[in-house]
Amino acid sequence: MDFRHKPELQDRLAAEYVLGTLRGPARARFRHWLREDAGLRQVVQAWEVRLSPLAAGVPAVEPPRRVWKAIEEAITERQMGAGRATQPAASRGLWDSLAFWRNLGLATSGAAAALLAALTLFAPEAPGPAPAPQIVRVPAETLPASYFAVLSDPRTQKPVLMVAAARHSDQLMVKRLDESIVVAERSLELWALPAGGGAPRSLGLVAAQARHALKLQGPADRTLGEIPALAISLEPVGGSPTGAPTGPVLYTGPCIKYW
Amino acid sequence: MEPDDLAALLAATARQDRTAFERLYRASSAKLFGVALRILRREDWAEEVLQDAYVSIWNRASTYTPGLSAPMTWMTSIVRNRCLDWLRRPQMEVADEDGAIVEATESAWSGPLEQLEQSRDAQAVSRCLKALEGKQRQAVMLAFFEGLSHTELAGRMREPLGSVKTWVRRGLMRLKTCLSPA
Incomplete structure (x- = not known):
């Protein structure tokens, strides 16, 4: 659908997005367009300005005191996380490069990007800044056929976590790219989102360490082969008590095959 | 404030x-x-x-x-x-199936339109809401205040899905026209 040249359709979808009647995959798709299209963001904002004053019609309810406590804790944690971030400047530039991650996330043939990312993922932690050209020189043959996913914050588009598993392995390598995602007294749970909107399957909890491995319930070809995307939700300590995500979905990313 | x-x-x-x-x-x-x-x-x-x-x-x-x-x-x-x-x-569970929370807030709620009129920010939008046809207004308000989807609206209003979609769409467009500076 060539949506950009249909201002009326844009306006209608923006209105229903803000009202809340745009749901499910359509909402997710719309949000994707929103990230790419500043003009569309303006259309949405105009609808927010029109409709948000309606919220004045809702009676105020004082939230319990624990909500503010939790907010305070969360922002303290983030501030400390930001202070602790000691990534070398060179690699930081790479991780933070939006274009790089976009390409990786969107291109199914983004082999070069995946290669670079994979090498950085599997490479042992370098003591100093690792110069990028040195990474690129490693021959592609050394890379196993693998599944990759980079999960990012949909609001900031900042990549926060990356995972990879070799096709025949049941080890899912996890690398945290943003220290600040760890939340005190909560767990971050990683989910496989099956094609066609099936029930998400838990892949485990994101550990406190920056790099770790999760054991898949079988070789990646079987457990990730039909999975177009992964997501992370915020859960009580120890993970979702129900086996399905119970908290907000904080980060998502496409799961791609590299071989 | x-x-x-x-x-x-x-x-x-x-x-x-x-x-x-x-x-x-x-x-x-x-x-x-x-x-x-x-x-x-x-x-x-x-x-x-x-x-x-x-x-x-x-x-x-x-x-x-x-x-x-x-x-x-x-x-x-x-x-x-x-x-x-x-x-x-x-896999959303059905929240507040017996309606207890809605009821609890309802009693403290003089109705969104009246409440709206008391707020300076919302005067324009409440005037425009009033100008909508009944079903359009009901559909837009239920969607906004209760986060109902088209299907849920159809269930709540006991009306066909197609009609509900039309009311929402027309209601929004009439609101826009009404709110735009002349």
């Missing part, structure tokens, strides 16, 4: 001023909690979303542009988006 004051608090929050952020929370959280509670109909979920929304407000305060929207508009949109995302989760 006046919008200008909220804008000043947001600006200070963008500079990581914790005291200002706390004042912003005290001035706005009851309204936003009401909004979340109304849509999610479960206190624990509404608390979770509110918490998440304020952490987001703290992190994104610097992206707020005063000329484009009022501070409450900006913050309300963050909270409502979070609520709608929450409702989008797969």
Whole structure:
């Protein structure tokens, strides 16, 4: 659908997005367009300005005191996380490069990007800044056929976590790219989102360490082969008590095959 | 609190001023909690979303542009988006099946239109809502206040899905026309 040249359709979808009647995959798709299209963001904002004053019609309810406590804790944690971030400047530039991650996330043939990312993922932690050209020189043959996913914050588009598993392995390598995602007294749970909107399957909890491995319930070809995307939700300590995500979905990313 | 004051608090929050952020929370959280509670109909979920929304407000305060929207508009949109995302989760349980929360807030609720008229910010939109046809107004209001999808609206209003979709669409477009400066 060539949506950009249909201002009326844009306006209608923006209105229903803000009202809340745009749901499910359509909402997710719309949000994707929103990230790419500043003009569309303006259309949405105009609808927010029109409709948000309606919220004045809702009676105020004082939230319990624990909500503010939790907010305070969360922002303290983030501030400390930001202070602790000691990534070398060179690699930081790479991780933070939006274009790089976009390409990786969107291109199914983004082999070069995946290669670079994979090498950085599997490479042992370098003591100093690792110069990028040195990474690129490693021959592609050394890379196993693998599944990759980079999960990012949909609001900031900042990549926060990356995972990879070799096709025949049941080890899912996890690398945290943003220290600040760890939340005190909560767990971050990683989910496989099956094609066609099936029930998400838990892949485990994101550990406190920056790099770790999760054991898949079988070789990646079987457990990730039909999975177009992964997501992370915020859960009580120890993970979702129900086996399905119970908290907000904080980060998502496409799961791609590299071989 | 006046919008200008909220804008000043947001600006200070963008500079990581914790005291200002706390004042912003005290001035706005009851309204936003009401909004979340109304849509999610479960206190624990509404608390979770509110918490998440304020952490987001703290992190994104610097992206707020005063000329484009009022501070409450900006913050309300963050909270409502979070609520709608929450409702989008797969395998959602039915919240407040017996309607207890809706009833509890209903009793303190003189009806959104009356409440709206008491608010200066909402005078224009409440006037325009009143100008809609009954079904259009009902559909738009249920969707906005309770976060209902088209299908849920059809169930609640006991009307065909197609009609409900049309009412929502026409209602929104008439609101737009009514709200645009002549």
